[in-house]
Amino acid sequence: MQLRKEKIIKILTQKRKVEVNTLSEKLGVSKVTIRKDLNDLEEQGLLKHAHGFAVLSDPEDLKVRLTYNHNTKVKIAQEAAKLVNDGDTIMIESGSACALFAEELGKSGKRVTIITISCFIAKYISDYPNLQVFLTGGQYQANSEVLVGSIAKKLLQNFHVKYLFVGTDGFSTKNGFYNNDISRAEIGETMADQASNLVILTDSSKFSHESLIHQFNFNEVATVITDKNIPDSAKTVIKKHGIQLKLV
Template sequence: MKSITERHQLILQKLQENGKLNIPQLIEEMNVSGVTVRKDLKLLEDKKLLFRTRGGASMQNPYAIERPINEKEFIKSDEKKRIAKTALSLIGPNDSIMIGSGTTVYELARALHPEKKIIVITPALKVALELCNRPNIEVLQLGGLVHQSSSSTAGSFAEKILEELSCGVLFLGVDGIDLDHGLTITNIMEASLNQKMIALAQTVVVLADSSKFDRRGLGKICNLEQIDYIITDKQVNRSTVSQIEKMGVKVIVAE
């Protein structure tokens, strides 16, 4: 059996040659269990040497291009769960909240079990399905065209409904956080809907793992000064955090 160093060298070599790998291929080639392969991939991702994807790994940043939500959810999944649990503290009893689209905010929906009634407004079908039968939660699903990659609605119908609403806290997922360019997402129609949601929320909270920093997506949502909180993981660059907090944004690092 290969040592951990030999396995990691082999994985990185194969990635350099092919650009991507799948877990069954690595299991056969290294003669180890799937659990071992997944641990190896996570360790290498933590060192920023590759990106985990659904069923394997890639050399390409999965946030640089638009990918299906069921593929993104396997990227930094542990960090997303910790971020979501930290975000729960910002929800008050009898609150009305909005949950946007994306895998990190979806983890918030999965972790949400309020003791008193709250209203959740969302464009994300996965969020609505997760919460629709949950005790003490009323769900308002925004209508409109469903975007296939994110399983979320966007467009004029969804934006029209928002004109009649207001909410306490918006939990937003993004694809990029850039000090100069602000918050971005890969889909332009969803960027427009996010802008509308920000305008009617009293508090805006961005849930984003550390890989989203210093990156840009296609559609700009807003400047950093327009949000109140960012909740991220402990791998975030401390210098970046300091610069963001100078803009008046509170950065919370989930432990």
């Protein structure tokens, strides 16, 4: 059922508005089954469902992005959680893979302190008493629910942690890793300066294109955790630069 719901979101991402009949035909299930799926997805705030149509919420909404390649991202999150020990303090930047990673830490029962710029992540893991969360403060970026700017940078510079976990929006075999937002790229670089090890969490789809602004060179990255569909060209260059590559 989860896979079918992911397919519904994927179809809606491409067309934004789709008839129930069309979804039923494409997925090979009854309209009753599709309506049940749509009702579940609407309760999660991922779409609107009325008058025989389904309309996707903002595709950039993190609740929507959490559904993209969800099972793969959960496996990535579970692998990343193995790096963290009970009592650790870590930094987490933002994004769907990082949110699922934070959730896995919550489920693990480990006592972990998390420093983050992501209001979404702080809210997403608020039910886990074993996780202590510090939000940086700063300028609120509503579309991504993160805190950026000089105040956030200044606070982050007071910390030092073993691990920083980040997502990525793009990749180049020549230049490394990219971000699609200048302010988040800058704050991510500040966070990296305060961590001994930079760990990138991403599904393999991000290795197929670059994005707006270059963020991390290869020599800044300690570990990349992704899935086995990573292109061979990316795999080769990552290993060539001595980066630990974990595939799930």
